[in-house]
Amino acid sequence: MRALGLALAVTLLAPPAWAQPDHRAIASRTLDQVILPGTTAFHDAAEALVAAAPADCAAIAPEELRATFQATWDAWMRIEHLRFGPLEEGDRALQIAFWPDSRGTVGRTVERMLAAEDAVVDDPETFAQQSIGARGLPAMERLLYDDDGVVALEEPYRCRYIAAVAQDIARLAGEVHSGWHGPWAEHVRTAGEPDNPVFLAPAEVSQRLFDTVIGALELTARGRLERPLGTFQSPRPRLAEAWRAGRALRQIELVVEATDATLSASFVPELPEAAQATLAEAYAGLRQDLARVAEQGSLAEALTASRIRVEVLTQRTAGLANTIGLTVGPSLGITQGFNSADGD
Amino acid sequence: MALTLPRRAFLATAGSAAVLPSVSWAEVGAPHYLAAAQVGERYRLLGLGADGAAVFDLPLPARGHAAAVHPSRAEAVAFARRPGRFAIVVDCADGRISATLDAPPGRHFYGHGAFSADGQRLFTTENAYATGDGRIGIWDAAAGYRRLGDMPSGGVGPHDMLLLPDGETLAVANGGIRTHPETGREKLNLPTMQPNLSYLRVADGTVHAQVGPPPALRLNSIRHLAVSPDGLVAAALQWQGEPEDGVPLLAFHRPHWSELRLAEAEPYQLAAMQGYAGSVAFTGGGTHAAITSPRGGRIMAWRTEGGAPAIWSRPDVCGLAAAGEGWIATDGLGGIVALDETLAPRALARHGLAFDNHLIPRRAA
16 A cells, blocks of 8 residues: 555656647547537437327337337436536536436326326426426336336326427437537637636636546446445345336446546547556456446346445446546646535 | 735835834735635735736745735735634735734634724634634734634634624624544534524624524534625535535524525535535625535525525636625636626636635625
């Protein structure tokens, strides 16, 4: 431990042997390779979901609707870590997928809507004002799946409600798309120029990307893994995200892919080879850990059959966030917050 | 960012080296705000103009927290971060330390202080750590900051403190959390903590009003304060439960109210603040109040009469002060941003340093 600390101190003190990072290039690559195509893909997926979710039960092809729903959630997971700009404004990310939902808000709200057959589902504008628990991908999950699997799509109200949620997700996806392809692309590309109200320096875009990648992995370790892990005596598989739709492990897998894609577009080209290798190794290790959990079936099955593998995955996910912090941060002159790191 | 001293200021200081500085704020560039900052491994105290430019930039011997600004002399008392045992009086004309305040034996400072209306007395929040009693130290600002005595703060862990517009009342944020220098910043009494906002008469130290959070929010440490021109107090809170609990972090109060009035928002909006409000400020006219959360990277603002909040996002944002009918905010990236009452931003400046927790208006806004 002592030797490791010393090695780290030396690494941090050593002057960078490579050129200063090009923060503008980092911003452009991330926009062009991740953010813009990702928000377009999510918007397209959400439009397809609307097409697959007519308000009339008789017109629904249930298998196709579920497949489209799963594809929309996949598309969402490729951009959901980008918690700034259009995803943060108006808390759109939470409107699209309210999570972590530690109070069980979504389940309760959807139950209440179904029981009351609330007619707000027939008016998109009023529906858009409803509680965050009544809308978004987790609400649709509750409408398409229950604790035992798929739900029959026969009650007229349920189908109207599903259509309303699909349209609301598409509305939000459209706002995210136009926000990113409009003013926010401009904010990112002109970071540090006078009159840019958001990014006061080109390095601030890098800082945001760095924070979002680390934040997504930390939140995944804590919320998507530690919570369902529970304790040895009482694991809590039903606290996993999206388990009813069979996505608990898929969510984690997609966070790993999305953060890797973002890092590869943004920081990796600016890093020295050794740092690139460190990151590649860390991601390869995590993918192996994920595969070893997936061998057991679902996350819930893995918790029963081989809890230790889930524990390893949890530690390695948090460890990856740490590795990225130590590898990317110093190389790019980025640090974690000064005021947020400790209290007053 | 280097300090260029007006010639008159230099002469005035040079000619009165043996006596207390008599330089006025106008002579040191009339800074609108003061802020502590970190540059590399060094600490600074900056005076900032309304445009965010540095009008002075002075060294500090250790990490600062907040400062108390003398109402007339160009003099600031910079407090070390808790549990600091010293505060330094900085002559803002030349950066000279004109006096040092040492916490009496058995005491440490909490990082905030306030002057009396006439500038004759300085009050400091202190911990009598053997018993955990919160105390308010009293210092003679007219005679080289001699210790005059102290009085009870009305609770445990007094942090921020300010003088109300009546000039006779000190509002004290007793955070409720007991700490001891031997255990650093460790919280020793969470199971029993009872924060309160106490109103002390300057003249005799009498606590004439006191209020705490409702029982369900007992873990909401009352930490920082602001006051509107007509005497409405705003308190920024720090939740000692889980960050995602999404509890209110801003409370309003007047001395005669029986309860705090909490600023409401959707639980997920509050949860995004991570249970931590770092600073609080009213707009100049007192119609709106805002809190910052460096942990959430967010600012939330409300009308004082209630309603839904405005929200704006900026990483590591913490320092906040009134600027006309909006605010000015500082952050750990060295950024200074002006915000209107809807929190629409306008970038002012970016310095190559990290601004520490607080942005202190030179005059109570």
